[in-house]
Amino acid sequence: MKVEQLSPRGFNEQEFIKTPYIDDITERALTYIKAGFPVNFSGPAGTGKTTLALYLASKIGRPVVLLHGSSEINSSNLIGGNYGYRRKYKLDNYIHSVQEVEESLYYQWVEGILGNACRNGMVLVYDEFTRSRPEVNNLLLSVLEEKILSLPGWQKEKHYLRVHPDFRAVFTSNPEEYAGVHRAQVALIDRMINLEMGQYDRHTEIAITSAKSGLSEDEAAFIVDLVRNFRKKCGLESNVSVRSSIRIAAIIHSAGEKACLKNNGEFFGKIITDVLFSEIRDAEPEKRQLAVKIIKEIIAQ
Ligand SMILES: Nc1ncnc2c1ncn2[C@@H]1O[C@H](COP(=O)(O)OP(=O)(O)OP(=O)(O)O)[C@@H](O)[C@H]1O
Ligand SMILES: [Mg+2]
Known part of the structure; x- marks a missing residue:
């Protein structure tokens, strides 16, 4: 799973070309994002979706995290999971042949990318989100609508995380007929403002x-x-x-x-x-x- 964390200024604006076509689409997208609606740039390869999504994210003024959709992504990557293994050696300073090895398996909750973004009010750029399996993306339904991220049942203290009011999400997606692309769930698409990208002018x-x-x-x-x-x-x-x-x-x-x-x-x-x-x-x-x-x-x- 490829995740990149970018600073709000991580996007190099000097390399971003602005023309009336681009200004029009980015201004509209920014208006929707500011109003709290996620945006999905959808369209064929090379139509500028990822570039626009990153530019847009950089304009919001919050830390940006970039996630690339893939069939390898699972709910632990997104929400978080329990990980941990410890191996400890004890060497005797006087008798070198004496060595004690202690192995222990301890679990520690490691927050996933979506959990982190929701908790800290970051901008999630989820590039080509339809390359991830639909059942994994279902986690986003309550995040986008009820502003709640459900945590796994075995997280005893809390079963959900309330999404930070500054959390924003920008998506991109390729047409369904592309290899490796899943059909996006209607419920998820319904929660976004879909901006159809064609070839540039x-x-x-x-x-x-x-x-x-x-x-x-x-x-x-x-x-x-x-x-x-x-x-x-x-x-x-x-x-x-x-x-x-x-x-x-x-x-x-x-x-x-x-x-x-x-x-x-x-x-x-x-x-x-x-x-x-x-x-x-x-x-x-x-x-x-x-x-x-x-x-x-x-x-x-
Ligand atoms: N506004 C822009 N300013 C500068 N370069 C741009 C701009 N828009 C697109 N590009 C360039 O055009 C090319 C295609 O853009 P991009 O990778 O964003 O397309 P895409 O729709 O995400 O394609 P794919 O579906 O294959 O991922 C890239 O080299 C990108 O850097
Ligand atoms: Mg792209």
């Missing part, structure tokens, strides 16, 4: 591609237009995102090449082909065949 894609790769806006625009053209013609909205443009641009920049198909544009053409083919490796065979044709056309321009 052209202006945002250019700004992000240029900032992330170091290429000029003009060259980034050339790459973004090629990738958007490819995405549209192939109908592969969920495979080809700004991530593809960033990759192509970063390779070009690192190789000291130019984003240009004319005059010696062979190298650029090969990079586009390699990157785009690797993005569509999971697409249906007919779409892949179409993609091959379209890439050839684009390169031949």
Whole structure:
């Protein structure tokens, strides 16, 4: 299970690109979060869900904890569990052959990530929460609605934990048809404000591609237009995102090449082909065949 604790300023705001599209969605999300409603950024890969969730969390001004959804997560990871084992050696200083080993098994309650966040009023960013098993995520139902986290029955002193009023949660999720993604329980989704993310607009894609790769806006625009053209013609909205443009641009920049198909544009053409083919490796065979044709056309321009 991968958990990261970030400070309120753990997110590097300087690397976060703001455009009217991004400002619009983040302002709305922040309004919902401030009003106490959890937000779920849902949508295909590469549409900026995790980046937006982390940015949003950093704006709330509370410590942020990041949890990546996975089938390995269990309720002990989230709420807490009893752990402990102690082994003690006793050496005799005078007779070195005398050694006593004491082993004891003692349990100590170790709070889980959700327990910690609920108790201390942290912001929980639960990235790709639908990759965790639905029965584990059920723990969140009472946290989000009744503001109570149920503790395991054998916790004698207390059976529940009252959620700190500053606790907030931001979720992200991929479409159900993605491998390893479980269908989210209706009851859980009902407790969130769902913000459907599509691919970014052209202006945002250019700004992000240029900032992330170091290429000029003009060259980034050339790459973004090629990738958007490819995405549209192939109908592969969920495979080809700004991530593809960033990759192509970063390779070009690192190789000291130019984003240009004319005059010696062979190298650029090969990079586009390699990157785009690797993005569509999971697409249906007919779409892949179409993609091959379209890439050839684009390169031949
Ligand atoms: N506002 C932004 N500023 C800077 N970079 C951004 C921004 N939004 C997205 N990116 C970049 O675009 C890429 C895709 O974003 P991100 O990883 O957040 O997408 P995602 O929807 O979480 O994808 P996945 O479903 O695969 O996890 C990343 O390289 C990210 O750094
Ligand atoms: Mg993500």
